[in-house]
Structure formats: C-alpha cells, structure tokens
Amino acid sequence: MEKEKILENLAFAIVEGDEDKAVENAKAAMEAKLDPLETVENGLSKGMDDIGEKFGKGEVFLPELLMAANAFKSAMEILKPELEAQKMQTAQKGTILIGTVKGDVHNIGKDIVSTVLETKGFNVVDIGVDNDTLSIIQEAEKAQADVIALSCLMTTTMPAQKEFIEVLEEMNLREKYFVIVGGGPVTQEWADEIKADGYGESAVEAPVLVKELIRKK
Amino acid sequence: MTSKQVESVHEASLEILENVGVLVRNQEARQLYVQHGCEEEIESSVIKFPRAVVEQFRQSIPSSFTFHGRDPSFDRTIPEDGPIFCTGSSAPDIFDLESNEVRRSRSDDIARIAHLVNELPGYDLFAISVTADDAPDGQQSLSRFYPALKNCQKPVYGSAPSIDEVFDILKLCFLIAGREAAFWERPFICLGYCPVISPLTMDVESTEKLIRFTELGVPCYGVMAPTAGLSAPLTLTGSLALTNAEFLAQTTLEQILKPGKPIIYEALPTVVDVRNGAYSPGGIETGILLMGCAQMADFYNIPSGGFAGLTNAKSSDVQSGFETGMSSVAALLAGLDLLRIGGLLDALKIFDFSKVVIDNEIALMLKQAARGIQFSEDNLALDTIAETGPGGTFLNKSHTIERMRTTPFLPDIADRLSWSQWKTGGAITPQAQALNRVREILSVDNPAVFSAEVDQSIREEFVGLVAGDSLPIAASMKPI
Incomplete structure (x- = not known):
C-alpha cells in the first residue's frame, strides 16, 4: 500500500475511534518502513486534530473523542519501540x-x-x-x-x-x-x-x- | 414502571451486588460486611453481597423518617407529611444581594438564607445552602450550622468533613437545646454523607462518616449521585439498577451498624451531556430517574427523596423556571416524599436569593398538586350547583366565600394582572418581585433567633466564631 494511503487510513481509524483498525494500520506503516515520526505526525496526530476540530464544532460528542484517544494510545504502543529503536522522539512538549x-x-x-x-x-x-x-x-x-x-x-x-x-x-x-x-x-x-x-x-x-x-x- | 419492572430493577441490583460487587476502600466497612455474611476478594478489596444478606438487612429499615425542628411545630415525618421541600445545599458561590455580582459565599449569607427559609412557608427543612468562605480555621462546619440554627427554627440539614467537627456541632446543639438529653429527645439537625462514588465504589473517608455518624445516633443518611453515561450506564434503566444496587450496599452497612436506623432513599441522579461532558442536573432525566427512585423506595416501603428541580441556568430566568418546574413535577407525581428544590443555579454552584423565593412558590404549587382533586361530598358541591342553577354565578355564593382563601393556591410571585395594570405597576418581572419579597422579609428582625443567654454561652464556648446574624439589606439595594 502506498504511504499516503496508509497514513490516511490511520488518521481515519483514529477519527472513527476504531482501535483495531488503528493498530492494524500502525503495523502496516511499520511493515512498509514508513518513518515512525512522520507516521505519528501525519497519521495519528492528524486524526486527533481532525476529530478535535469536529468536536469543537459540535459534530462529534465527547464519547467519540475518547474512543479516538484510546485508538491513538493503542496505535502509539505499536510505534513506540520503533521510535525508540531509531532514537527518534516526538517533539518534547513537556x-x-x-x-x-x-x-x-x-x-x-x-x-x-x-x-x-x-x-x-x-x-x-x-x-x-x-x-x-x-x-x-x-x-x-x-x-x-x-x-x-x-x-x-x-x-x-x-x-x-x-x-x-x-x-x-x-x-x-x-x-x-x-x-x-x-x-x-x-x-x-x-x-x-x-x-x-x-x-x-x-x-x-x-x-x-x-x-x-x-x-x- | 409497572410493579413487575420495579421487581426486575431490584433483581438486577441483587445480581450486580452478588456478581460484580462493590469496591470498599474502607477497611472497617469491609470487616463489618464480611462479619455479616458478605464475601471479600482479598486482593481487590471488592465485597460481594449474597442476595440473602441484602434481603435480610433491608427488612429492618423503618417505613418513615422524622425531621425535628428547633420549634416542634416544624417537625415533619415522611411519608405522612409529604411531599416536603428543602433548599439545595453547599453551593460555593452566591449572587451578592447588594451588588448582584457572583462571589464566594459566607456565613452571613447563611444567616440571611436561614432567616428567609424560616419565613417562607413552602420549605419544611433548611439544608444549608452555601459554604462559608469566611470560616475561621477549624470552624468550617460550625460557621455553617451556627448561623443556620440561629436564624431558622425548621429542621437543619448539613454535612461535616470529619467526626471532630460533628462533635463541635453537637456541642453547639446541646447549648441550644439547654441540655444534652433535651437535644437527643428531639435532635433538630440531620447530617448527610455520600459514601458511594459511582460506579460501585465506597470511599474511605465518607464511609467512615457513615459509620461514625450512625454510631453516634444523630439523624443521618446517605445520598447517591450517579451520572448516567459517565459513572452509570447512559440508559436510564441501567442507571437506576446501578443506583439501586449502590443504595442497597450503603444501607446494608447502615443496618448492620444499627438495625432499625431510619433513613431516606435519596439520590441526585443526572445524565451527562454527551456533547461535551457537561454536568447536567437541569436535565429532565434527573426528574425521570427520581421517579424511578421513588418507585424503588416504595417497593422497599421506605421514604424517598432527591434533588428534584435543579437547573443549569446562570440566572433566575426562563430556563431556571422550566428546568426546576419540570423535573420536580415529574418526581412529585411519582410520589417522591422529599424534594430538594430551592435556590441553586448553575448546576448547584451558585445560590440566588430570588430563586429561593421563586422555588418557594413552586414548592407551594407542588404541594397543591400533590393534594390533587380532594374528593368529598362537600367538595362535590351538588347543593351549590343546584342553588346556582343554569346561567348563575358561583362567585357570590357562601360555598365560594367560605373556601376562597384556602382552596385555590394564590401566588405571590406569578403575575396575573391585566396588561395595562402590569405596565402601570412598572412591568415587574418575577425575579424582581421575588427580590422585593427578600427585601421585605430581611428588613424585619428575625423572630426565630435564640435568646441572648444561649447565644452568649455559645460564643463563650467557641471563641472567634462568626457573628451568624442576618444583616438588614443595605438601603442602596434598589428594586430591579
């Protein structure tokens, strides 16, 4: 699968709050040797930003936001070892x-x-x-x-x-x-x-x- | 609910208690449960309740609960005297009467509210409506109970953060009663606690309160406060089953400690606003869930109570009126015996003087609604109908004149003038009318205040205690 497609699927799985799909796509990203940092930023975080925006507009409700966050956390667990192996860090925010x-x-x-x-x-x-x-x-x-x-x-x-x-x-x-x-x-x-x-x-x-x-x- | 559905909720609750259990963080409570037939999962501190244990202990709950007032004419027993009404409690903020700005609430506010509640006939009890930000160190509870008891002869309900503060409150009560035995004959306070943190958790400190207050023998009982969608299932049926299970867990402990201890089945059930997580006691679901609680309490043959009539509105306005009115009427019609209705805005966060007066009127209307259509030969008025005949009027009949001051409810706040009378009279809003009433009541010396000797003995006992007086309103406070 091409890179853009994987990241898009990953972001979509986050927005949908679909934990299984998020994990599956995170794995696919690693198998396709995508840059883990880019996967976080353009996949996972992109998904959270999208749903955050929808939440702000009242289009999605709080339980959906929390489901998205859970999917985010589970996908992150897949990416963490890779980030660490490559000594990469997500921007240290504090x-x-x-x-x-x-x-x-x-x-x-x-x-x-x-x-x-x-x-x-x-x-x-x-x-x-x-x-x-x-x-x-x-x-x-x-x-x-x-x-x-x-x-x-x-x-x-x-x-x-x-x-x-x-x-x-x-x-x-x-x-x-x-x-x-x-x-x-x-x-x-x-x-x-x-x-x-x-x-x-x-x-x-x-x-x-x-x-x-x-x-x- | 049909009686079959009520039983299903009871069965579901037993199943929850037996299979899921309750996490009991308080060690003493765990021991008590185990000694009386419950099972403890040692690693998790979860207590499982065999149904026989729950069924056994609920049998000893009395079918009535009595509140005593400092003045015995204010004693109330439910369900007999119900529905009875009470103020909402413990708001941290208040609309300042003089400036109309929101600020932290103080002990002098409690004094004024107590004075008002003493005079407003819709209220049967005074639950101390606000916290006291000006309380001296170590006198947190005294700074609430003293101004409340000083200015109100009706039963006073409140809470205390610790058992030590309860001893101080009791000392205060003994001084007011004259002697200790006199207080225990007619204990004119009632204490609350919330041992259950939904879902299915009993806290260390508030369970400690349940144990110690119950041992002391002061009137007290617990309140459940689940939020459907957050700390309870979003569906009202599931939420009710869970709340009922939590009630049974809590009351089992009360009855273990003191078989025959009178209590009220009381709750503050809400539904989360799923759009943003907002706490929404103004929702109609609070009224619906309280209908359920009233039915469950009926099934157990014990009195019921709840926070019926809360609002999320930020001022005493249309929203506060319809939210308070709608859930309280729902709960009332399902037979709730005690309604905590009065005075609070913004989801229990702000006390408002006009709201407490408007809610007094709502309480009086609800009492009228509870009386309903009173059926009697005399009320059928067949003789008067015959006497008046077709085309006559009832207005000038003695049947009407004899009953005109007692039969209909005559509102004080609701406006019934003609448009032109209303306009000429200054187009007074209900809120302004309510504040006028506040001013009227607070400008007269409070007859409820206890004697100078009693007050002196209290002030000698508790050095540095807040003044606790209901202050006259500044002349600068103008009608709206």
Whole structure:
C-alpha cells in the first residue's frame, strides 16, 4: 500500500475511534518502513486534530473523542519501540504530573484531561486519586514535571489545591512548577485567588493552556 | 414502571451486588460486611453481597423518617407529611444581594438564607445552602450550622468533613437545646454523607462518616449521585439498577451498624451531556430517574427523596423556571416524599436569593398538586350547583366565600394582572418581585433567633466564631 494511503487510513481509524483498525494500520506503516515520526505526525496526530476540530464544532460528542484517544494510545504502543529503536522522539512538549487532591477520589474528569494531554504529545504522569500535598511534590520532583495539574470535584476538597500552592511556596519550589487546577466547582476566580498558573473549564482546553505555559518557561 | 419492572430493577441490583460487587476502600466497612455474611476478594478489596444478606438487612429499615425542628411545630415525618421541600445545599458561590455580582459565599449569607427559609412557608427543612468562605480555621462546619440554627427554627440539614467537627456541632446543639438529653429527645439537625462514588465504589473517608455518624445516633443518611453515561450506564434503566444496587450496599452497612436506623432513599441522579461532558442536573432525566427512585423506595416501603428541580441556568430566568418546574413535577407525581428544590443555579454552584423565593412558590404549587382533586361530598358541591342553577354565578355564593382563601393556591410571585395594570405597576418581572419579597422579609428582625443567654454561652464556648446574624439589606439595594 502506498504511504499516503496508509497514513490516511490511520488518521481515519483514529477519527472513527476504531482501535483495531488503528493498530492494524500502525503495523502496516511499520511493515512498509514508513518513518515512525512522520507516521505519528501525519497519521495519528492528524486524526486527533481532525476529530478535535469536529468536536469543537459540535459534530462529534465527547464519547467519540475518547474512543479516538484510546485508538491513538493503542496505535502509539505499536510505534513506540520503533521510535525508540531509531532514537527518534516526538517533539518534547513537556511533562505534566496530574492527580486529584487529598480526600477526593473522583477520577473521571482527571482521566479525560490526562488522555487528551497524551494525545497531544505531552508526557503525562498520572498519580491517580487522593494524593496528599507532600506526595504530589515528591512525585513531581521524581518525574521532573514542568506542570502540576490538580483536580477535585467537591467543594470540601478545593482547599487542598490552595494548601498545595502554599506548601510549594514554603518549600521554595513555587517557581519550579506551573500549577494548574480544574474540576467541577473550580473556577477562574478560584484559580486566581489561590495564585494557580492556570485553569481550564473543559478537558480540551488543557493542551492549549499547558502549551502556553511551557512556552513561557 | 409497572410493579413487575420495579421487581426486575431490584433483581438486577441483587445480581450486580452478588456478581460484580462493590469496591470498599474502607477497611472497617469491609470487616463489618464480611462479619455479616458478605464475601471479600482479598486482593481487590471488592465485597460481594449474597442476595440473602441484602434481603435480610433491608427488612429492618423503618417505613418513615422524622425531621425535628428547633420549634416542634416544624417537625415533619415522611411519608405522612409529604411531599416536603428543602433548599439545595453547599453551593460555593452566591449572587451578592447588594451588588448582584457572583462571589464566594459566607456565613452571613447563611444567616440571611436561614432567616428567609424560616419565613417562607413552602420549605419544611433548611439544608444549608452555601459554604462559608469566611470560616475561621477549624470552624468550617460550625460557621455553617451556627448561623443556620440561629436564624431558622425548621429542621437543619448539613454535612461535616470529619467526626471532630460533628462533635463541635453537637456541642453547639446541646447549648441550644439547654441540655444534652433535651437535644437527643428531639435532635433538630440531620447530617448527610455520600459514601458511594459511582460506579460501585465506597470511599474511605465518607464511609467512615457513615459509620461514625450512625454510631453516634444523630439523624443521618446517605445520598447517591450517579451520572448516567459517565459513572452509570447512559440508559436510564441501567442507571437506576446501578443506583439501586449502590443504595442497597450503603444501607446494608447502615443496618448492620444499627438495625432499625431510619433513613431516606435519596439520590441526585443526572445524565451527562454527551456533547461535551457537561454536568447536567437541569436535565429532565434527573426528574425521570427520581421517579424511578421513588418507585424503588416504595417497593422497599421506605421514604424517598432527591434533588428534584435543579437547573443549569446562570440566572433566575426562563430556563431556571422550566428546568426546576419540570423535573420536580415529574418526581412529585411519582410520589417522591422529599424534594430538594430551592435556590441553586448553575448546576448547584451558585445560590440566588430570588430563586429561593421563586422555588418557594413552586414548592407551594407542588404541594397543591400533590393534594390533587380532594374528593368529598362537600367538595362535590351538588347543593351549590343546584342553588346556582343554569346561567348563575358561583362567585357570590357562601360555598365560594367560605373556601376562597384556602382552596385555590394564590401566588405571590406569578403575575396575573391585566396588561395595562402590569405596565402601570412598572412591568415587574418575577425575579424582581421575588427580590422585593427578600427585601421585605430581611428588613424585619428575625423572630426565630435564640435568646441572648444561649447565644452568649455559645460564643463563650467557641471563641472567634462568626457573628451568624442576618444583616438588614443595605438601603442602596434598589428594586430591579
């Protein structure tokens, strides 16, 4: 199969959220000795951009976007060994450490943000739910994170986001990380009040926000 | 649902509990479940519920639930006194009365809302509507319960982040009641918790609350809050079966701890907006799912409740009116006993004073609807029909005059003037009319406030406590 056709099929499988087809076409790309970096950029990412645009216009719904993201991740698993073997790297966009704060185990929103960021080529370290402040900081240090993303769903756990930033300041680490916040009750006003570096109302805003922050670094 | 379908949902729930089970993160709860016949998958912490266990423990749930008010005339028992109405709870933000800007809510807002709810006849209970951003450290819950109890004699419902804060709330209640025993005779607060994080997960801390609050013996019960399409199946039937399974899991633990503990089958069920993932409690599906919950509660012979009448609207407007009206009427007609309806906008995020007054009127209309067509010989009015005869009028009959102040519902907010009267009167909108009512109520001293001696003893006990007073509205607040 010619190169263009494979990439086109790959992008289409992503848009369709067809995990099997995406994996199949990723394999076909490797068998046809396509450049793995180009396969990511003009196949996988092209598909995500296309569906992202449709989502923005309201033509596709959130579950379809998530299916596409899953297909993306599975196809990426096929390409990763090849990228590594050829010592190629997708453009390093930065590392984001993400998790919910202490006392909050609501993970669905956080998981969506995590997935969306991954499909946009960020290195995402997801530390799950119910993290206390110090362990988040430890994990961020370990992961050499650029951005720390904190999620909460309950008004009762929101203060933990504030506390996190205060502790970061006390430990003289505030300048080292960008801290972004999100979750049901969180607003731009709250983000400003606790001196967070950013806030997004919905998951699709996350990559734009993070990109903008890292660019400032 | 037909009674057969109700049974199918029950059967489906038992199957979920038996085969899929519930991830119980709280160790003490796992032990309790296992000691009472459940099975634990050690590696995963998943508890599986044999149907006999579930069936056994649901038998001890009482068929009624009583809320006590600081003033006993406000005591309410459901289902007998139902449907009863309550404010929505714990919004972080509020439309400031004076500036009409949205800001964080505070303890003085709670005082004003409590004062209003005490005066508005549609509300039977006061669920503390907002959080208190001005709370001193360590007094988070006190800064909510104190202004609420100080300004409202109706039963007060709220939550507390920890058992330590509950001890403070109880200490506050004992001081108000005069002595500890007096409070326990008629406990005038009720606490909520949400141990289930859908799907099928019980959290460490909120399950801890279920255990400790239940042991204490303070009135309390859990609320399920599934989101169909996100944390529950998108189909309403599947979502109801899952919610019902979660209810049974939670209530099994309550009944293990205290057989005969009164509870309410209460939920805040929603459907995700699949277009963008938005949280959509204003959807009609919330009303439909609550119809299902009311039927399941009926099947178990226990009282039902739910957040019927929420809205995604950003101001007290047409959308807030139709969303609140539609799902609450759906839930009401299915027999929901407790409706949490009042005061919140923007998917439970913002409290609005005009909305709480408009919802009071909706509550009164719903109570009227629940009374329905009251059948009696007297109400049939055959004598009056004969007396009036063809072509007469009923307007001036004693049958009408005797009943005109009690039989029809006379709205305070809804406008029924003629076009020209309305125009001449300033073309007042329902929202403006509601705010006028707020101003009217809040400009009079609150008769509900407890005595200076009681207040002094509270302020001595809790140093640095918020003032908790319902402040008069600034003269600058003009009618809209």
